[in-house]
Amino acid sequence: MFGRLVRESFVRNPRRKVLVAAALVVGMAVATSTLTIALEVGDRLAREFRSLGANLLVTPQADTLPIEIGGVDYRPVNEGAYLSETDLGKLKTIFWRHNILGFTPFLDVPATIQQSENSDPILAMIVGTWYAQNVSVPDGTSFKTGLSVTHPWWKVQGRWFHDDANECVIGSALAATMPGVTAGKVIYVTSRSPGDSAQGQPGTTQAIALKVVGIVSTDDAEDKALLVPLAIAQKLSGHPGQFRQLFVSALTKPADTFSERDPLKMTPTEYDRWFCSPYISSISFQIKTVLPGTDVRTIRRVADTEGRILSRVGTLLWIVTLAALGAAALAVAATSATTVLERRAEIGVMKALGATNSLIAGIFLAEQLLLAVAGGAIGFVVGAALARSLGASVFGTPASPRLILFPVILGIAAIVAFVGSLIPLRRASHFNPAPILRGE
Amino acid sequence: MATLVQVENLRKEFGNVCALAGVSFRVEAGEWIAIMGPSGSGKTTLINILGGLDMPTSGQAIVDAIDVGRLDESGLTRFRAQKIGFIFQQFHLVPYLTALENVMLAQYFHSSTDEKEAREALERVGLGDRVEHLPGKLSGGEQQRVAVARALINHPKLILADEPTGNLDEANEETVIQLFHELHREGHTILMVTHAPSIGRLADRRIAFAHGRLVEVPASLKTSL
Numbered sequence: 064m065f066g067r068l069v070r071e072s073f074v075r076n077p078r079r080k081v082l083v084a085a086a087l088v089v090g091m092a093v094a095t096s097t098l099t100i101a102l103e104v105g106d107r108l109a110r111e112f113r114s115l116g117a118n119l120l121v122t123p124q125a126d127t128l129p130i131e132i133g134g135v136d137y138r139p140v141n142e143g144a145y146l147s148e149t150d151l152g153k154l155k156t157i158f159w160r161h162n163i164l165g166f167t168p169f170l171d172v173p174a175t176i177q178q179s180e181n182s183d184p185i186l187a188m189i190v191g192t193w194y195a196q197n198v199s200v201p202d203g204t205s206f207k208t209g210l211s212v213t214h215p216w217w218k219v220q221g222r223w224f225h226d227d228a229n230e231c232v233i234g235s236a237l238a239a240t241m242p243g244v245t246a247g248k249v250i251y252v253t254s255r256s257p258g259d260s261a262q263g264q265p266g267t268t269q270a271i272a273l274k275v276v277g278i279v280s281t282d283d284a285e286d287k288a289l290l291v292p293l294a295i296a297q298k299l300s301g302h303p304g305q306f307r308q309l310f311v312s313a314l315t316k317p318a319d320t321f322s323e324r325d326p327l328k329m330t331p332t333e334y335d336r337w338f339c340s341p342y343i344s345s346i347s348f349q350i351k352t353v354l355p356g357t358d359v360r361t362i363r364r365v366a367d368t369e370g371r372i373l374s375r376v377g378t379l380l381w382i383v384t385l386a387a388l389g390a391a392a393l394a395v396a397a398t399s400a401t402t403v404l405e406r407r408a409e410i411g412v413m414k415a416l417g418a419t420n421s422l423i424a425g426i427f428l429a430e431q432l433l434l435a436v437a438g439g440a441i442g443f444v445v446g447a448a449l450a451r452s453l454g455a456s457v458f459g460t461p462a463s464p465r466l467i468l469f470p471v472i473l474g475i476a477a478i479v480a481f482v483g484s485l486i487p488l489r490r491a492s493h494f495n496p497a498p499i500l501r502g503e
Numbered sequence: 504m505a506t507l508v509q510v511e512n513l514r515k516e517f518g519n520v521c522a523l524a525g526v527s528f529r530v531e532a533g534e535w536i537a538i539m540g541p542s543g544s545g546k547t548t549l550i551n552i553l554g555g556l557d558m559p560t561s562g563q564a565i566v567d568a569i570d571v572g573r574l575d576e577s578g579l580t581r582f583r584a585q586k587i588g589f590i591f592q593q594f595h596l597v598p599y600l601t602a603l604e605n606v607m608l609a610q611y612f613h614s615s616t617d618e619k620e621a622r623e624a625l626e627r628v629g630l631g632d633r634v635e636h637l638p639g640k641l642s643g644g645e646q647q648r649v650a651v652a653r654a655l656i657n658h659p660k661l662i663l664a665d666e667p668t669g670n671l672d673e674a675n676e677e678t679v680i681q682l683f684h685e686l687h688r689e690g691h692t693i694l695m696v697t698h699a700p701s702i703g704r705l706a707d708r709r710i711a712f713a714h715g716r717l718v719e720v721p722a723s724l725k726t727s728l
């Protein structure tokens with residue numbers, strides 16, 4: 064009987080049902096598309112974070128005005144200051160240590176490369192760095208870091224060098240100019256800074272034999288360089304235990320107006336809040352305290368602003384979704400209020416015959432639920448299509464539909480239909496059958 | 504005979520309109536009572552209170568040992584489903600349900616549906632060949648017979664009929680009154696509001712109202728035929 068009542072009440076007044084369903088379709092379509100895009104935004108942000116790699120660059124303070132042309136540092140090697148390798152473990156002791164995902168020191172040495180002891184020397188930059196180095200942290204633990212963490216997008220053909228071996232990885236552009244050099248070949252490198260020993264310690268003038276183990280493409284200046292373990296570059300340049308630049312990969316919170324304020328002008332509570340938020344500015348500040356005499360700069364600012372825009376888009380989408388759902392609920396409320404009024408007589412008769420309020424509410428709710436399922440399903444399809452085209456115009460690639468949203472949308476549709484019917488149903492349950500039966 | 508209905512000093516006010524101004528009477532089980540009186544004298548108000556559709560302002564209305572005035576809303580709902588069979592002047596069938604379904608609806612609200620029993624009830628009011636008809640396809644008399652079948656289906660203690668023939672032509676009135684005769688003979692307790700003296704005379708007893716009070720039954724109605 065219940066099914067029969069619901070069915071009968073469902074097929075009656077199809078125009079109004081279409082209206083309710085249409086309101087639900089529109090609401091759910093908007094919800095589907097905005098949720099799809101919001102998920103896309105989230106994914107993109109996460110991907111952005113993952114591919115972000117290093118986002119901070121630490122350099123000695125004296126070294127802030129580089130003379131770099133085409134990726135080549137034209138200053139004499141010893142002109143700038145150096146940083147000490149032994150301090151690096153302290154990075155894992157700052158307040159936001161867990162947000163420090165990795166760091167990689169770099170030391171550039173101008174050098175010559177020879178394919179054999181007697182062949183013509185080629186001028187090239189040697190870049191000493193870590194691939195996956197164990198760093199001991201003052202708290203007694205150790206931490207593995209290097210290019211593998213901070214520069215995940217650098218692709219190597221062959222393999223990376225071992226940090227403690229006489230191995231090297233050659234930049235793809237440099238490899239192109241040295242046809243004979245392939246993985247497995249041994250080459251010889253010599254420091255090209257004979258006259259600089261006035262200020263620094265003299266680098267070794269001995270050629271070091273290194274085995275090429277891979278060819279790297281970085282889409283960066285390193286494509287023209289030879290990448291070697293840091294220790295070897297230190298030996299070549301005569302700066303043991305030192306490096307010039309440090310790339311740090313830190314998980315940060317997108318900057319906002321608060322993070323851009325001057326910490327020195329904050330009240331103590333504001334300062335605490337700032338210090339305890341993983342803003343780039345607060346993490347930079349904390350890095351500077353453990354590595355004194357350094358400058359910390361943000362790199363890949365583009366990603367940062369993009370992240371900010373995306374999170375704002377996300378907020379906007381939530382507002383639009385809520386507004387659409389609210390409008391749908393209002394439409395449902397308006398139509399079901401009319402329905403309830405129109406069917407007052409029938410409700411009165413059923414009550415006189417002993418129908419309980421919950422039974423009458425159940426009939427209406429079941430009907431609304433059917434409408435919600437229909438409207439939600441259609442709305443999902445429409446919304447998925449909408450997300451495709453919207454995604455295409457917002458991100459350049461269409462946002463793919465997410466089936467996981469389907470039950471969510473149906474649930475939301477049911478809630479909207481339910482909430483929309485609540486007030487009319489309350490009214491129906493307060494109907495007094497006596498006046499209805501006398502025809503008032 | 505046991506007393507089924509006991510009304511004690513019953514009052515009902517709507518704002519400052521006094522629909523019932525202290526009414527007392529009893530109805531024994533199995534009696535057929537005609538309630539008579541001019542328009543606005545409180546007949547429907549009394550029926551509604553006895554049927555649990557309205558609450559008295561003061562006084563008591565006891566039906567089958569239940570003080571209707573003390574029931575809460577869900578109690579009233581259960582009371583209506585279990586104890587009362589209503590028959591209205593306007594039939595009040597659910598328009599989109601067939602005759603059979605209208606009868607089964609009352610079963611459903613009472614406990615559970617039983618199609619066979621519902622069919623038998625319709626056969627008994629002479630509508631065995633109309634079970635699948637919608638109310639709109641039935642004549643007034645047929646609709647009222649469906650309503651009678653619906654009122655009887657749950658074996659109510661008390662049948663309350665508010666001008667059941669008020670909307671019927673003479674021929675249909677005759678059929679419906681015939682049904683009431685049969686119900687009475689089977690031992691049902693019936694309270695029936697009517698304006699027609701000819702119908703009032705058929706009942707065991709007549710209760711006359713005027714301005715919300717019981718009055719002396721007019722001499723013209725005293726003798727049953």
Ligand SMILES: Nc1ncnc2c1ncn2[C@@H]1O[C@H](COP(=O)(O)OP(=O)(O)OP(=O)(O)O)[C@@H](O)[C@H]1O
Binds near residue numbers: 518548
């Ligand atoms: N819900 C209500 N609100 C206000 N006044 C009401 C209400 N119901 C009934 N009344 C009033 O109570 C009085 C009795 O009404 P009731 O319907 O009981 O009369 P009745 O005897 O059934 O009349 P009729 O023969 O015309 O059906 C009337 O004056 C009526 O206007």
Ligand SMILES: [Mg+2]
Binds near residue numbers: 546547548665
């Ligand atoms: Mg009346």
